[in-house]
Amino acid sequence: MNDFTLIRKNLFRKKMRAILLIFSIMIAFLIFGALGAFYSVWTSGSSSAADNRLVTVNRINFTVSMPFAYWGRVEGVEGVTNVSHASWFGGYYQEPANFVQTFAVDPESWLAVYSELTMPDEQRAAFFNTRDCLLVGADLATQYGWSVGDRIPLLSNIWQKQDGTSSWDFEVCAVFDAEDDTLPTNYAMFHYEYYNEALAFNRDNIGWMVLTTIDAAQNDRIMREIDSLFANSPAETETSTEAAFNEAFAAQFGNIALILLFVVGAAFMTILMIVGTTMVMAINERTKEIGVMKTLGFPAPRIFRMVLIESILLSLVGGLLGLGLATLAVAGSAAAMAAFLPGLSMPPLVLSIGLALAIGLGFITGIIPAINAQRVTIVTALGKL
């Protein structure tokens, strides 16, 4: 019988109690894992942003458009490698509830700026050469069951054509995916020209520009130069890095990080209290036994170690079960959440932090009982009847 057998027997001496504790630890780590995965997808906009990619929007607000001519002027700024532009289409398919994220873009420069978007070469060529082509993201294609060759109309809830309708007809001629699975592919793009020529109002305007710079170190200078090009015009611009733009956008919904921190904090406080007090009690019950062990010659450090390992083991069992369950839950809900939170998956970082937290929790809840156990003197222990 080695120490580990003894630790295990001690842990499960009261089966019901051990199971309950493991269960409540599991719940806390399930919450931690699920919210951790949610948070990492939520903030993926800023982590997936390329550090040499900039966004230029109208200074009033990014929903306000700017003249098409700006595009050509930004191209001339030194250090800019590629510039493209996009306009929000406000698209839906058949019913207003079937919202489809759609942008009118300049095809070739767009795919040069977003080089992480991949598709077969012949589809790329088809997108460049077909005026009414709709380039559909893989997740979006799955959502609506669209495939290459389908002809679909998309309606806009903003724009009208000169004929008074709001419907543009497209041919799905390419489907794109992303190099990295966590990047969203739940949107679609089409030719700016095809959209602009039919517009009844707001013609020759673009929504925003994206550009890549030759070197991230020159970002600051390039941002200043672009904005000074349009200073004091009716449409002044504001250029920022893609990461900063995405962060500011996410922050519009509220302080999600703080809310999640509150919830995870509350979950951990709960188990800290429950497990901590139970461990103190469980070891107190064993005082007499520890006295016997000491009489038999178990040195105090060994007893200290055994108690501490017991509580870390308890946390680890609960923690691993919880993280495992969270991984399953995230994988299970990924498909259902694809439209709202594309690329939902369990990041390894969350699992590692969870593991560290489990060990930490075991240590914190075990340290006081372990010190108590180490200090027990044989006389008081055996005198306690």
Next chain:
Amino acid sequence: MFDQIAAVTLINLRSIPQRALLSGATVFSIALVVMVLLGFLAMSSGFSKTMQGTGSADVAVMLRTGSQTELNSGLSVDQLRLIEEAPGIARDANDIPIVSGELFVIVDGIKRASQTEANLPLRGVGPAAQSLRQGFTIVEGRTYEAGTNELIVGEGIIREFAGFDLGQTIRLGSNEWVVVGIFSTGGTVFDSEIWTDLTVIQNLYQRGTSVQSIRARLTSPEAIEEVRAYAENDPRLNLDIQSEVDYFASQAGGTAMLITYLGVPLSIAMAIGALAGAWNTMYSSVDTRMREIATLRAIGFSGFAAAFGTMVESLALAGLGGLIGAAGVYLLFNGVSASTLGSSFTQVVFSFAVTPMSVVLGLGLALIVGFLGGIIPAIRAATVPLLAVHRS
């Protein structure tokens, strides 16, 4: 029988301090569960309260067909003129129809909490706009003068966004504006808006003579049907006409539901975790009093009385936790101002609202945890073998 129950219950409750640490942990963990639930509910009901408190039944909102929100809509000045002549629309003392053509541009404001830019609506309104909002008052300063670069700012904006104080000059795009007044509509969505004269917005932001929405006072809520019939008979008027109440109710749904859908499963999961704590506490309560309970049973106390005492102890701990949690949320969060992106793609400022209904729900959840946590230990207490008296 009742004497027995009362006696055992008292013994149970008086013995709680002997397990102070464990009982304290249970109370505290249940309090945290209730706080999480009530926190989310306070957020969700605060947001819905703001949205649903907005709008009157006798004001009609007209948008271009299919546009769903004001942001996407666009209407011409001709359509505005036609609506002014529609039947069912109320007129003021001078026989002028109470109709306001409105247009908003989304501008950037700096959110105090995060110091990041956020979308705010700069709304250009007609002269009738203020009388079309119930409870509209200028709290400080005065109203804007038509045709100038003056604007008035809603109370909600002042709370959540920096740089809009009275008298301040602000730059929105390439234009400078002066804040001349602060208005309130009693906590509705309009408090999260910035207002100025319609024609100024049309000129400065190159919108010609177009508007996005038309608001009109109806002679009665039922008169909306007359306006609808009038619009349907005129091919120039392709409008969606809704009462303002319905319009805002339809815009409230998504966000409030999302918060509730997130908060409820989370707090239920936490409640299951706390259940383990309650169970554990009650188990040890019965455990440590094994001899006492057996003695009571031996002198003729019923098993039911023993079980009842244990159950009351469990419910008392849970109820106390629930009360502490509810009080904590009330003190920490009730009335706290926050803002999020609403359906017009602009910020809606709202206040957390801890409603009586949500407190009842929270206490209910706490008591369920107490009941489930106490039931098995209580049964155990009822079935303590009499021989346990002899246990040393």
